[in-house]
Amino acid sequence: MKARRRALLLILPVFALLSASCNQRPKWTGFGRSSGAAVPETSSNSIPVASETGDVGSSEPGLDLVWKRYRAFEDGLVTGLALNKATFCQELGKQSCIDKVHLTFLGGNDPFEAGLYERAQTPTSITAVAVDRVVLYACSQRLEMDRVAASAAVVFKYFPLSGTPTSDQLKLQATDLYHRFLARDPEAAEITVIQSLSNKGLAADKLALMMCYSIGTSAENILL
Amino acid sequence: MDVRLLLLVSFLSFGAANEVFGSAAAGAQLCKKYPTSTYCDSEVNSCKTCHSTSPALNLYGEDIRVHLGGPVDTASEAAMVSIEAADSDGDGVTNLDELLKKGAPGNAAIKPSAAVDLVYDPFLALKRLKAIYCGQSLTYDLAQKLAATADPKALLHAELTACLASAYWKDEALARLADKKIQPLAAVGYNGNVVIADFRWDYRLFTYIMSNDRDARDLLAAQYHVDESGKRVEGRQGRGQLPQIFGSRIVIAGGQPLVPERRAGMITTQWFLSFYTMFAPLPRNTASQAYREYLGMDIAKGEGLQPIPNEPRDVDARNVKQPACAVCHSTLDPLSYAFSTYSGIETSVLNILENNSGTYNAGREPWEAQGYLMSKPVKSLLEWADQARNSDPFKQNIARMMFRQAMSRDALPHEQEEFDAMWKSMPADMYSINKLVHRLIDTKAFGGRRP
Numbered sequence: 001m002k003a004r005r006r007a008l009l010l011i012l013p014v015f016a017l018l019s020a021s022c023n024q025r026p027k028w029t030g031f032g033r034s035s036g037a038a039v040p041e042t043s044s045n046s047i048p049v050a051s052e053t054g055d056v057g058s059s060e061p062g063l064d065l066v067w068k069r070y071r072a073f074e075d076g077l078v079t080g081l082a083l084n085k086a087t088f089c090q091e092l093g094k095q096s097c098i099d100k101v102h103l104t105f106l107g108g109n110d111p112f113e114a115g116l117y118e119r120a121q122t123p124t125s126i127t128a129v130a131v132d133r134v135v136l137y138a139c140s141q142r143l144e145m146d147r148v149a150a151s152a153a154v155v156f157k158y159f160p161l162s163g164t165p166t167s168d169q170l171k172l173q174a175t176d177l178y179h180r181f182l183a184r185d186p187e188a189a190e191i192t193v194i195q196s197l198s199n200k201g202l203a204a205d206k207l208a209l210m211m212c213y214s215i216g217t218s219a220e221n222i223l224l
Numbered sequence: 225m226d227v228r229l230l231l232l233v234s235f236l237s238f239g240a241a242n243e244v245f246g247s248a249a250a251g252a253q254l255c256k257k258y259p260t261s262t263y264c265d266s267e268v269n270s271c272k273t274c275h276s277t278s279p280a281l282n283l284y285g286e287d288i289r290v291h292l293g294g295p296v297d298t299a300s301e302a303a304m305v306s307i308e309a310a311d312s313d314g315d316g317v318t319n320l321d322e323l324l325k326k327g328a329p330g331n332a333a334i335k336p337s338a339a340v341d342l343v344y345d346p347f348l349a350l351k352r353l354k355a356i357y358c359g360q361s362l363t364y365d366l367a368q369k370l371a372a373t374a375d376p377k378a379l380l381h382a383e384l385t386a387c388l389a390s391a392y393w394k395d396e397a398l399a400r401l402a403d404k405k406i407q408p409l410a411a412v413g414y415n416g417n418v419v420i421a422d423f424r425w426d427y428r429l430f431t432y433i434m435s436n437d438r439d440a441r442d443l444l445a446a447q448y449h450v451d452e453s454g455k456r457v458e459g460r461q462g463r464g465q466l467p468q469i470f471g472s473r474i475v476i477a478g479g480q481p482l483v484p485e486r487r488a489g490m491i492t493t494q495w496f497l498s499f500y501t502m503f504a505p506l507p508r509n510t511a512s513q514a515y516r517e518y519l520g521m522d523i524a525k526g527e528g529l530q531p532i533p534n535e536p537r538d539v540d541a542r543n544v545k546q547p548a549c550a551v552c553h554s555t556l557d558p559l560s561y562a563f564s565t566y567s568g569i570e571t572s573v574l575n576i577l578e579n580n581s582g583t584y585n586a587g588r589e590p591w592e593a594q595g596y597l598m599s600k601p602v603k604s605l606l607e608w609a610d611q612a613r614n615s616d617p618f619k620q621n622i623a624r625m626m627f628r629q630a631m632s633r634d635a636l637p638h639e640q641e642e643f644d645a646m647w648k649s650m651p652a653d654m655y656s657i658n659k660l661v662h663r664l665i666d667t668k669a670f671g672g673r674r675p
Binding site for chain 1: 340342348351352354355356358359360361362363364366367392396400403404406407408409410630631632633636638668672673674
């Protein structure tokens with residue numbers, strides 16, 4: 001429980017930081033499918049439209065995206081950050097984030113208990129909130145595990161979590177996170193953005209969490 | 225039914241029955257005049273040229289309505305011609321150009337697309353296929369393997385083969401595809417307070433047929449069932465729970481009591497017959513659900529209307545002869561006759577003890593042999609199912625289901641050719657869903673990217 005409180009304490013400054021400085025993070029809320037023919041957005045607190053008929057999306061060849069839905073999204077976090085699938089995300093310590101609480105907004109449906117026979121066709125703005133929450137859970141859990149594991153850390157192992165990382169250490173950490181979340185090497189420009197954070201005087205653990213969160217919630221991790 | 229009837233009431237109060245009727249006739253005229261236009265590839269689609277969601281008209285449909293000089297079923301061609309030079313949806317392309325060049329005259333988001341040569345991107349395809357068919361995110365290691373291989377397509381297909389054999393695909397993804405077809409309702413299912421049937425049989429049968437290269441036509445043919453261990457079983461299947469007639473919990477039925485020789489796969493399980501037929505003499509809901517889910521035509525939306533002369537005869541005195549009802553019921557009632565010898569929920573004590581819900585009873589009603597499916601006579605439900613599973617709408621519906629499952633949408637005009645190739649290949653592939661999906665991941669719709 002102590003770990004959870006510590007993670008929560010971290011969250012606030014990270015949010016402040018993200019909204020202030022991290023406009024490099026790709027924006028994917030709104031989900032206009034890049035062609036300009038935006039998908040009509042449902043009002044933010046409504047259940048997503050459950051219909052896969054019709055012509056949502058771009059008619060322009062090659063601009064359409066596929067939503068990485070709940071199970072694959074979960075797998076990316078669990079496998080990517082080496083977490084325990086059963087426990088990595090429990091809202092209020094009880095209900096599974098993926099299979100219960102956020103299921104609908106992460107693109108699933110529960111026919112038996114909720115009587116929902118269809119999944120949502122497209123993400124809504126609540127999807128973005130759910131993705132943010134789940135990724136933050138996953139990242140802060142891994143951070144706390146690695147803090148305890150110290151030299152046996154699995155993900156956050158390129159710099160001490162209490163200190164000031166060098167820009168080379170940041171690059172190594174970021175590269176590893178790109179591999180874990182996006183299955184590719186980062187581009188030079190992406191590394192530059194991350195390295196520019198090294199001289200902002202941020203604590204190492206906050207930087208680590210922020211990188212993890214930013215890369216994990218990037219559009220590329222959700223819309224394929 | 226409740227929802228549908230509500231829907232109907234609202235249709236009717238807007239005078240929409242005429243429009244539904246209009247769609248069928250006008251849609252046929254449109255497709256005769258512009259046979260290569262975007263939505264004329266199949267009966268189900270043809271309404272989309274004029275309707276957003278039937279009966280609501282889109283901008284082009286609205287324009288037709290405004291220019292009609294007479295009844296919709298005879299005057300719509302003239303109206304179409306009169307607005308060929310106009311641009312109903314205001315997207316800068318004339319209606320005629322949209323109709324001739326794979327645009328959509330009533331949808332501004334769909335215009336004839338400049339020919340773009342997409343390149344197939346194996347990395348994109350691999351990310352998508354791992355997510356869709358394995359429920360996994362692509363790992364860096366696998367991405368590296370892909371980058372290193374001389375034959376990326378072979379790697380994609382090997383990965384797909386593994387995914388389609390995975391527990392995720394069989395127990396989860398395929399089950400979610402079945403939800404709309406089965407519509408489980410916990411309150412009256414195997415664990416409910418009133419048990420009318422056990423829909424777990426339905427999920428098992430569906431998953432079994434849709435996996436391991438089995439023949440998808442078994443969805444409308446299987447005379448076997450699948451037990452809890454996943455094994456195919458023959459014959460009638462005993463109920464899992466004893467009947468319970470008194471007390472707070474009532475168990476009416478269970479197992480699979482229908483004799484094998486009267487079975488036709490998913491549409492003759494105890495759940496399907498009980499849940500959709502319930503107590504109706506003429507099982508319209510049952511027929512309509514089978515038509516909607518296995519042939520892709522939703523009569524409630526005015527799709528798949530193929531009226532039979534002198535129908536509906538209103539065999540059960542429900543007042544469906546009135547023109548406002550006959551629009552749909554001249555197709556739906558003949559579609560339902562073949563189901564009328566299969567019982568729904570049977571609640572007499574004797575029937576509960578004998579587990580007679582969802583069984584065959586030749587004397588139940590006299591209309592069995594009077595039915596029609598897609599304008600052809602059918603003498604029994606077995607004939608109905610045989611005709612259905614060998615039809616083009618069946619193949620199109622399966623292909624559409626798998627396409628939607630992957631892309632969360634229908635094929636777009638520029639993807640139509642690839643989509644048609646998919647469903648047309650089903651007989652050669654012995655109706656294997658796995659083979660269909662292997663074809664799907666090879667399409668540019670799935671893995672195409674702009675160069």
